Amino acid sequence: MTRIGLYPGSFDPPTKGHEDLIRRSFSLCDRLIVAVAVNGAKEPLFSPEERVAMLRTVVGEEPKVELRTFDGLLADFASEVGAAVIIRGLRAVSDFEYEFQMALMNRQLHPGLETVFLVAAVDLTYLSSSLVREIARLGGDVGDFVHPTVSTALRERFAP
Ligand code: PNS
Numbered sequence: 001m002t003r004i005g006l007y008p009g010s011f012d013p014p015t016k017g018h019e020d021l022i023r024r025s026f027s028l029c030d031r032l033i034v035a036v037a038v039n040g041a042k043e044p045l046f047s048p049e050e051r052v053a054m055l056r057t058v059v060g061e062e063p064k065v066e067l068r069t070f071d072g073l074l075a076d077f078a079s080e081v082g083a084a085v086i087i088r089g090l091r092a093v094s095d096f097e098y099e100f101q102m103a104l105m106n107r108q109l110h111p112g113l114e115t116v117f118l119v120a121a122v123d124l125t126y127l128s129s130s131l132v133r134e135i136a137r138l139g140g141d142v143g144d145f146v147h148p149t150v151s152t153a154l155r156e157r158f159a160p
Pocket residue numbers: 008009010011037039040041072073074075101102103105106
């Protein structure tokens with residue numbers, strides 16, 4: 001039986017933290033669906049299609065990974081794609097409350113749907129898409145935090 005893992009998020013934009021989580025997830029499933037939430041952020045910087053394109057570059061040719069967008073409830077999407085487990089990253093204690101609430105709610109909505117938390121690489125624990133966006137918006141260098149393609153996309157998005 002193929003074990004499908006679902007790694008959902010806003011990925012606005014994808015960071016090296018996301019990349020790390022995607023690679024760590026490989027050992028947990030046979031197939032990994034990385035799913036960009038269409039309605040995740042209120043005013044996303046990048047369109048869902050742009051985020052998927054960036055993720056494609058970041059992940060590279062990896063036959064185990066499928067990139068998707070999803071609209072609506074994550075629990076419904078997980079059912080639709082037959083995911084056995086949702087994978088989320090935990091960076092700090094501050095992530096815990098929100099993640100705990102989401103995991104419980106998703107299991108309530110779709111009994112049997114489990115969430116597995118992976119601990120981010122220690123040198124990436126401080127990283128978030130919102131910080132990366134802010135640094136890029138203010139003209140800072142985000143080269144250490146994102147793939148070069150993402151860095152270029154951010155520079156172009158905030159070009160005067
Ligand atoms: O990267 P993020 O922004 O932390 O990801 C959050 C995301 C997109 C996984 C979450 O907002 C989500 O699942 N959105 C889909 C709508 C949904 O199912 N909401 C109820 C969650 S219990």
